[in-house]
Structure formats: C-alpha cells, structure tokens
Amino acid sequence: MRRMIRLHPYPSSSLSRTVSSARALAFPSLCFSKYSSVSKLRSAMGSYCTLSKGSSRLLFRQLFEKESATYTYLLADLAHPEKQAVLVDPVDKTVDRDLSLIKDLGLKLIYAMNTHVHADHVTGTGLIKGKIPGVKSIISKASKSKADVFVEAGDKIYFGDLFLEVRSTPGHTVGCVTYVTGDGPDQPCPRMAFTGDTLLIRGCGRTDFQGGCSHQLYKSVHSQIFTLPKDTLVYPAHDYRGFTVSTVGEEMLYNPRLTKDEESFKEIMANLNLSYPKMIDVAVPANMVCGLQDLIGRQTEPV
Numbered sequence: 001m002r003r004m005i006r007l008h009p010y011p012s013s014s015l016s017r018t019v020s021s022a023r024a025l026a027f028p029s030l031c032f033s034k035y036s037s038v039s040k041l042r043s044a045m046g047s048y049c050t051l052s053k054g055s056s057r058l059l060f061r062q063l064f065e066k067e068s069a070t071y072t073y074l075l076a077d078l079a080h081p082e083k084q085a086v087l088v089d090p091v092d093k094t095v096d097r098d099l100s101l102i103k104d105l106g107l108k109l110i111y112a113m114n115t116h117v118h119a120d121h122v123t124g125t126g127l128i129k130g131k132i133p134g135v136k137s138i139i140s141k142a143s144k145s146k147a148d149v150f151v152e153a154g155d156k157i158y159f160g161d162l163f164l165e166v167r168s169t170p171g172h173t174v175g176c177v178t179y180v181t182g183d184g185p186d187q188p189c190p191r192m193a194f195t196g197d198t199l200l201i202r203g204c205g206r207t208d209f210q211g212g213c214s215h216q217l218y219k220s221v222h223s224q225i226f227t228l229p230k231d232t233l234v235y236p237a238h239d240y241r242g243f244t245v246s247t248v249g250e251e252m253l254y255n256p257r258l259t260k261d262e263e264s265f266k267e268i269m270a271n272l273n274l275s276y277p278k279m280i281d282v283a284v285p286a287n288m289v290c291g292l293q294d295l296i297g298r299q300t301e302p303v
C-alpha cells in the first residue's frame, strides 16, 4: 500500500518565484574529450529537464562528517509557511553543527531520517530528538530498527509541499532504502536520489555483513536507481575520494562495478577485502535504536 507521510497538513501555496540557475550549478562544466559534441554528451548523460517551481523553493545543503566520510543532507521547502525541513543520515558528532544551521536558516526540522542502519558511525537521530522534541525519526520497516515512522517502497515523505519517495534498495543491508525527490511539476527538477550506501560515486556499498547480498544490491541499483531519469542527481551517504555528486547517467556509464554483468559484479564484491568498520560494534547496536541509547548522560549544547 502506498502511503503519504505528512505531519502538518496545510493547503498548497501558490508560487511566483523566478527560476534560478540551479541547473548550471548542478552541471558546472561537463566536458569530456571522448564526446565530440554537446549533443552526444547530453544523450549519454540524460537531457536536461526544465526547471520546476520545486527547484526554486527547495533549500538543499550537503554536509560532511570527516571521520566517517559521511554526507548528511538538509532539504527544506522554503515556500512553506513553516519552512519544513528534513535531515537525511545525520551523524551524532555533527548534530550541533546541523541544528545550528537549521536555526540560522529559520527552518523547522520535522524528520531525521536514515537510509539504513549504519555500521561505521552512530546516527544523530537520537540526539536530535532529545534537542528538538517534535522531530520524528524515520527508517525502513525492513531495517527492523526502532524509529517513530517506518517506511516502505512507494511511501511519500512530505516536508511542506515537497516530498521524498521511498525506493527499496536492499543489498548493502537488508533494510536499505533510497529517498528520491518527487516526480511532478512542483517538485525539484532534475530529481535527486539519496542513495545511502547502495550506490556510491563510482562504487557501491559492501555486501559482506548486516544481511548484505551482492545479487540484491545489483538488482536494487539496476531496477530502482538506473531506471530514474539519467539527469537525476546521485547523492550518496559516503565518499572516500572527495566526490560530492554524480548523476544516474554518469554512474550507468562509468561505475566500475555496476556497469559489469552480474556475475562479474559478484566476483568484484567477493574480493573487496575491506576491513570491518572500526565503529561497527558500537554503531550497529546504537543505530538499531536510532541512536537513542546514547542520549542518557551525554553532554549536549542547547540549540
């Protein structure tokens, strides 16, 4: 069953904002020598969509936590009277920074959501709930973790009049989901996919613990992410090499793992030889309760 998750129902507002140059910011200077013309490059990467009302009303920030190389994403609907906002994959160590930004920007945080049960850092969700009591935590039902709201494929998570659609993308963990900005005239264009650890830039999440499965990850990426428009922006939960954003079209062309056939992919994944995340024994139990166990006894700055 598809559900719409909206904490504060309100009538839609009419918009008369001028279209900004967000597209130029998203695609600063794509210029690869193998493409002899702009049109060839465009057909490989996906044609540009017309900027929507949703693009100008969306406030978007990519935030970084350097110890675990984790990205947290802040999204808000600036056209909504309350400027409702969500945080995707907050980290405990950077909660104060994130909440101070939210305060500076005059946003109302309504959801702290996770793409999955992380193994390398403790989620900031528990701390955030302690500091801003109305905030609700969100995670997938399949994660079997504790949270206020459990989501499944097809659910829409509203913040103001904008929404994130839930796509089930297991493989790195059983409960991994990808949150994708809405499809519609008043939603951001190009779309944005918050892929967690399912799809990384020129890589993907490991599949050797937490119910990981290479076959599932391959299927998830090909059926749930590579079927999005090619100009969809890909925002992962981690990057270890300094990349910040990619597109579906770019990953379909250049991802060294997911451009392979499934058998070759499985072989690559079986031979990654990565050491276990340093924090795994602390992070997984903490994240199974959305970081709430850490609340007691922790010294936190009031926001």
Ligand SMILES: N[C@@H](CCC(=O)N[C@@H](CSS)C(=O)NCC(=O)O)C(=O)O
Residues within 6 Å of the ligand: 068, 118, 119, 120, 197, 203, 204, 205, 206, 207, 238, 272, 274, 275, 276, 277, 278, 279
């Ligand atoms: N060295 C880091 C952990 C690095 C790591 O294993 N990253 C994960 C995502 S966090 S569980 C991963 O899937 N990496 C895929 C890859 O190809 O690097 C630490 O000790 O925390």
